[in-house]
Amino acid sequence: MKINVSRVVKGIALLSLVATVSACGLPRVGPNKAEIFQGSVLREGDAFIVSVNDRVTRATAVTPAFGFSDAFINAGVVGSDVIRPGDVLGLTVWENVDDGLLAGAGQNATILDEVQVDGNGNIFVPYAGTLKASGKSPEALRRLITTRLNEQTPDPQVQVRRVAGDGATVTVVGAVGAQGVYAIERPTRTLSSMLARAGGVGLEAEVAQITVIRGTHRGQVWFQDLYQDPRFDIALRGGDRILVERDTRAYTVLGATGSQNRVEFTTRTISAIEALAQVGGLSSNVADPTGVFVFRNEPAEIANQVMGRDDLQGAQRVAYVLDLTEPNGMFNARDFAIRDDDTVYVTEAPFVQWNKTIAALTGSLNSVNTLNTLAGN
Numbered sequence: 026m027k028i029n030v031s032r033v034v035k036g037i038a039l040l041s042l043v044a045t046v047s048a049c050g051l052p053r054v055g056p057n058k059a060e061i062f063q064g065s066v067l068r069e070g071d072a073f074i075v076s077v078n079d080r081v082t083r084a085t086a087v088t089p090a091f092g093f094s095d096a097f098i099n100a101g102v103v104g105s106d107v108i109r110p111g112d113v114l115g116l117t118v119w120e121n122v123d124d125g126l127l128a129g130a131g132q133n134a135t136i137l138d139e140v141q142v143d144g145n146g147n148i149f150v151p152y153a154g155t156l157k158a159s160g161k162s163p164e165a166l167r168r169l170i171t172t173r174l175n176e177q178t179p180d181p182q183v184q185v186r187r188v189a190g191d192g193a194t195v196t197v198v199g200a201v202g203a204q205g206v207y208a209i210e211r212p213t214r215t216l217s218s219m220l221a222r223a224g225g226v227g228l229e230a231e232v233a234q235i236t237v238i239r240g241t242h243r244g245q246v247w248f249q250d251l252y253q254d255p256r257f258d259i260a261l262r263g264g265d266r267i268l269v270e271r272d273t274r275a276y277t278v279l280g281a282t283g284s285q286n287r288v289e290f291t292t293r294t295i296s297a298i299e300a301l302a303q304v305g306g307l308s309s310n311v312a313d314p315t316g317v318f319v320f321r322n323e324p325a326e327i328a329n330q331v332m333g334r335d336d337l338q339g340a341q342r343v344a345y346v347l348d349l350t351e352p353n354g355m356f357n358a359r360d361f362a363i364r365d366d367d368t369v370y371v372t373e374a375p376f377v378q379w380n381k382t383i384a385a386l387t388g389s390l391n392s393v394n395t396l397n398t399l400a401g402n
Contacts, residue, residue, distance in 0.1 A: 316372030
């Protein structure tokens with residue numbers, strides 16, 4: 026068998042040139058699998074590399090824990106008729122005489138449209154004097170005014186109406202139909218009814234979050250849970266602040282995918298397979314389905330559970346790896362939950378970098394054919 030020495034030399038020289046060009050660093054979307062694994066704590070780095078399986082999926086399935094504390098849930102509904110400082114009252118007094126104390130000549134009724142309860146809880150009624158109104162119901166105040174006026178005019182008839190004032194109000198801001206300050210009245214004594222009074226929530230139900238601030242206490246629920254769990258339709262108190270806002274969680278997708286972007290959560294939970302679908306899935310020309318990574322700073326309690334340890338402290342860098350070509354790979358990706366601030370990264374297939382190297386030498390993407398041609402000359 027005769028060996029073509031010249032052809033062998035050319036082939037060796039060409040392979041050496043390929044290696045040289047590769048070492049120069051060709052463009053690529055990011056690190057390859059080998060480089061990521063090199064950053065493992067078992068080698069040169071400080072990150073844990075974890076292959077996703079059913080156990081890991083269960084250990085990392087953590088969603089934001091929202092809800093109201095017992096102090097919010099157990100607070101009783103405020104009596105809508107209780108008068109408070111700042112409330113506005115409407116008074117009407119009928120007198121059983123032609124020339125009354127309050128009514129003008131030819132009239133037997135006097136209407137006081139806006140009588141505001143002062144900061145001390147008092148109101149002033151002509152001929153009845155200063156009266157304590159706060160803490161009383163309109164009926165109790167009516168009896169008190171009647172008793173006082175009865176000393177001045179025979180058999181007076183009194184009507185007291187509680188008009189919406191600023192004595193018991195809540196502030197509603199954010200993504201609602203009409204932001205503003207609203208009085209707590211009989212129809213609006215609970216959270217859901219007050220949101221309806223403010224024009225409803227102007228966000229998709231899946232991403233809307235409701236926050237109630239009461240003094241130094243704060244509670245937060247998903248808008249959907251407000252109607253699924255009656256306990257969360259809490260009774261309101263004067264001074265409450267209600268904030269309606271969109272879920273601010275997001276994740277980043279990089280690498281060999283349809284597009285690279287920062288993506289906001291559109292549902293309460295999202296899986297790895299859904300996260301990839303949001304950006305067009307894997308790039309069929311360059312992606313390596315065995316190298317789908319999720320980078321995350323994992324809290325110590327979860328990291329210890331995932332790693333089967335109990336000595337880790339503080340947040341740990343963890344790179345979860347999904348191999349979509351495994352028998353259960355797609356199921357694992359479907360069940361693995363993405364969390365806020367995660368980075369989803371898809372590596373390039375090994376042949377892509379080889380293809381780029383040959384293309385850099387030959388100026389053609391038909392790398393294998395070109396290489397054969399060069400070696401044969």
